[in-house]
Amino acid sequence: MVTIYDIAKRANVSPMTVSRVINNSKQISESTRQKVQAVIEELGYIPNSAARSLISKKTKILSLLITDITNPFFTRVARGAEDKAKQFGYQILLSNTDEDFKKEEDYIDMLLSTNVDGVLLAPTGDQSKKNIKKLIKRDIPFVLLDREIEGIESDIVLGDSYEGTRKLIEHLIQQGHKKIALINGPLSVSTARERHKSYIETLKLSNLKVNHDLISEIGYNKDDADTIIKNLISLPKFERPTAIFAANNFIAVNAIKALRKFGYEVPKDMSIVCFEDFEPITGFNPFLTAAIQPAYSFGYTGIQFLIERIEGKAPKEYRKIVLSPEIVIRESSRLIKK
Known part of the structure; x- marks a missing residue:
């Protein structure tokens, strides 16, 4: 298994320099960065995410907690979320609650132990306030999706x-x-x-x-x-x-x-x-x-809001986006005599 010490030896730099390149430190010259990156690609080195998180205090992992992955709406939400996360170098951990408060609670507890950077979640219902308060207590950024919870202040992406x-x-x-x-x-x-x-x-x-x-x-x-x-x-x-x-x-x-x-x-x-x-x-x-x-936009916008909160680029005031549906008339409704 290739280590940062192998990279350092081949590139003729210190292990600390390799670590700084991996973590995108600005303390490295562009020529050194390119040299180290070339060796990383040559040796096929894959950074250890746990080790990186110890240095950066960030895992670059986001949680997407949805209520029903079998529903095409949430499938498209997940695609939008993943596409936006990838643009910013984040990965998505997908969890499905099946509209079940207990499953939601178990997933929230699991997420707290994995040190995700933030959570985009569609709550199972009003009872989800209890679970969301756990995120607030641990100071984990979150954005609500599709459903509101009275008494919870956050960025939120809703449909009309x-x-x-x-x-x-x-x-x-x-x-x-x-x-x-x-x-x-x-x-x-x-x-x-x-x-x-x-x-x-x-x-x-x-x-x-x-x-x-x-x-x-x-x-x-x-x-x-x-x-x-x-x-x-x-x-x-x-x-x-x-x-x-x-x-x-x-x-x-x-x-x-x-x-x-x-x-x-x-x-x-x-x-x-x-x-x-x-x-x-x-x-x-x-x-x-x-x-x-526009399900894709739900996930795409929600992850954008979440990353902005994580990286300190969001406005102080919480944002609420309401997306309008498109009405499509098909064969399941028909004219009857008045």
Whole structure:
């Protein structure tokens, strides 16, 4: 195994000089830096990250803590985060909580022991405040992603859940739907609260009745919407919905599967719209009318904010970025007679 002493001997410099080159010290002349770098490449030396961190007090490792890696939204978030981190010479440690507070807690404890430089995290819900306070206590920089936590001050990158919901509900109303169901995520999550609020207010502004029998909650990554769909289609005909707003893509797909079990077709018998998108799925139709968020930008911007905090380049005031979704109309919603 090649060491800095081998590099020093071949380059005819001291081991300290090699260490300074590896850690990008400004105390080295450009000619010496180039000479040492040439030997490093020649011998294929890979710096020991643990040793470097002892000198620089930085690991150059960031944590990305997300709630569901199987959701294409978070897959694209991770890609944006990784691309931005690489630009600045950082590496990403990816952790997936599955919307589970206990898993989130275990990962936070693990991150504290690995001395990551900072954390970009999508909280599992309001209860995440307890876990985030551990980061604050240890003075570890962090940025919140996609979800807010009341009482926690930080940089944050959000999507416009309220506006996206409003536009989707208005789209359904314009198609003639007056009875629109909401299958929402847990109200302990800020995105679900925003979508619930927008759903209610948009119906009221359109002079439509808010029927609480049409409102339900389910986990964002649960795979069984059968009970909710059965309850909706079992309502008296004059109360039964003609359309469903699903709080995310997984809920929408599971609702469509449940409808099919009960003999309903989308959009012939029920229109569906949702937040987020899927990559094309072979044999799955109809493609969803959706509010599609710029997921790549969530991760890219979040990591930029985090690195600026770590390196002391961020403004004193915390920043809040709200990214607008794109409304894409597809075949899962249809015009009905008014």
